[in-house]
Amino acid sequence: MGPRVVLLCSLFGVLLGQGAEQMSIEDCCKDGQSRGNDNEDCASLPLISESTTCRIVQEQCCVTVLEDNMCTTGINMAKDQGACDSLFTNTCEKKTTKMCCDCCLLGKATLEKGLPCDHTLSLGYQCGLVSRACCVHGDADNQTTPTAKTELPNKDETHDNGDNSVLRDQCEGKCAHTCVSNTCTCFKGYKLKPDGKSCEDINECLLGASNCRGGERCINTEGSFRCQREVSCGTGYELTDDNNCKDIDECETGIHNCGPEFECQNTQGSFRCSPKVKCGAGFIQDALGSCIDINECVSQTGPCLRGQICINSVGSYTCQRNSVNCGRGYHLNEEGNRCVDIDECKDPDKVCSGHGCVNLIGSYRCECEAGYIFNSISRICDDINECRHYPGRLCAHKCENTLGSYKCSCTTGFKLSADGRNCDDLNECESNPCSQECANVYGSYQCYCRRGYQLSDIDGMTCEDIDECALPTGGHICSYRCHNTPGSFHCSCPVAGYTLAPNGRSCQDVDECVTATHTCLVDQSCFNVQGGFKCLAFDCPNNYRRVGETGLLPRLQRSDTIRCVKSCQPNDVACVLDPIHSISHTFISMPTFREFSKPEEIVFLRTSVPAYGGYHLSSYDVKFDILEGNVEDAFDIIKRVENGMYVGVVRQVKALIGPLTTVLKLSMRNLTTQGDSGQNIINVHVFVSEFWF
Secondary structure: OHHHHHHHHHHHHHHHHHHOOOOOHHHHHHHHHHHHHOOOOHHHOOOOOOOHHHHHHHHHHHHHHHHHHHHHHHHHHHHHOOOOOOOOOOOHHHHHHHHHHHHHHHHHHHHHOOOOOOOOOOOOHHHHHHHHHHHHHHHHHHOOOOOOOOOOOOOOOOOOOOOOHHHHHHHOOOOOOEEEOOEEEOOOOEEEOOOOOOEEEOOHHHHOOOOOOOOEEEEEEOOEEEEEEOOOOOOOEEEOOOOOEEEOOHHHHOOOOOOOOEEEEEEOOEEEEEEOOOOOOOEEEOOOOOEEEOOHHHOOOOOOOOOEEEEEEOOEEEEEEOOOOOOOOEEEOOOOOOEEEOOHHHOHHHHOOOOEEEEEOOEEEEEOOOOEEEEOOOOEEEEOOHHHHOOOOOOOOEEEEEOOEEEEEOOOOEEEOOOOOOEEEOOHHHHOOOOOEEEEEOOEEEEEOOOOEEEOOOOOOOEEEOOHHHOOOHHHOOOOEEEEEOOEEEEEOOOOOEEEOOOOOOEEEOOHHHHOOOOOOOOOEEEEEOOEEEEEOOOOOOOEEEEOOOOOOOEEOOOOEEEEEEOOOOOOHHHHHOOEEEEEEEEEEEOOOOOOOOOEEEEEEEEEEEOOOOHHHOOOEEEEEEEEOOHHHOEEEEEEEEOOEEEEEEEEOOOOOOOEEEEEEEEEEEEEOOEEEEEEEEEEEEEEOOOOO
């Protein structure tokens, strides 16, 4: 840092003397260094002098301090962490820090590999200095006994001894500092330049070789360094070398902003600008240092006696006897002996606010523009409120007064017509406010929805889907399942055994026996049930034979009955005595009743027994019983008369939940006065479906 500042000072010191005598080049550099230590933006520093040269020196000294601080951070990171991985942010500050960190790592690597520190790589001036310093200092740290080559002599040390006197004479006068063993060496705090003769300052702060503690900042000096506390003294003060805050004399350094008509007076932490010119009696100094006249006549205590008037003059005043009193609209003439009219219209903007002005003797009148009326009391032009004066006559809907005029507007649902007064209906439907259909009406609009949708109760514009399946009657829309869709619905049936009817709502049973989609074997008969089919096979027991259709029926219907009658072999007494004359099979398929309110008649057993005979007349009677298969006592059998004959009626008296299969074994006994005359067994195969359709 030291050599660069000296170079700038020697280069620009004479130039500053030409136009900025109040600010030296050293002060410009000190200000830049101070602001660099405070981490201010060097490209936008506040100007302390009008000199361009001072601004350049101020900025460059600021940049130098910032670069030194950033480089020191990189060197310390290389020494402490041994890596620069955290410095990949692409900013100017991080690039400088990373460069010094990488170059220091290079110097350490050179030392570890046993290579000379003064390598010939083209690394750039600053990178070469950092690399060489980290290499040399690392070598010094690893040695236990310092040698003459690594220890630099102090500035006050002498090297007079008898052994080296001749060698020293050989390089005397050629070295910048001292000559030792026919070799140029430098004082402590300096290092030898590549020419082997000149010495340059070692930046201990840049190389991280300082011993500053935490909370202190390293500041490089010529041949050494100093540690300074990080203290902010505030505006108007600067930090001294002994860490004290000292007032900055802005007047001496020339950083004040007093104009040429003022002189600078320093104060603690600031300065004051005092006018150079002193005003005489009757004048007062303004903020710019100019002397302006004091109007003594408008002071709080009048300078003239009672009965006199005060006339102000430049720097003084005169008292004149008040002999004439002029009324409003008049003033004394220059001689002060009579009243003359005041022409108020000389400044019409002041008296009539931009309207026309007509001067009158002792007064004036404003010629007001259209929309205004002259107020004779306040003598100004007042705005005419046309909406209040002509209510309902100017605008069709709403009237709003404006300065000098009025403005018409319309209520919601209307727009202002071309004449600016009437209102036309606004077709709101053109802006599509409704989600589906829109109908314009006078002054408004109405939204409505397509079939399957309903208008929202919240905004009255959005059409919401009607969930037909959730309506109170939704359970009766479809026989099985109802599926809501946007704007409609559709019904579905169980996956197997049913198909949707043409009306789209009911479920129809699929007759697998007719469509030949069953899986019955060749020796089985197919009987269609609701939602499926059953494969049935019947053989008559011993001593019984089948009547009617003797072959196998491939398909059984509800009306079909398979009947086996007794057929005894000759001399088979047991068979003859068996009371069961016939065994029959019939079939019925029914749904699961969801609402069961009264008995349901399902099977009718018709007889040929007359109902009006008597035992005393040797007449017949019949008795019906359920022998087996009455699940949950859901069935009963009653006897009644139809067409004069007894009929047995099988009824379902309780609800059964399918799927369920049972065989009702019914008995029909013929009774006479002598007892039972025979018995018939009817097997009713009942198939209850899982569904209610």
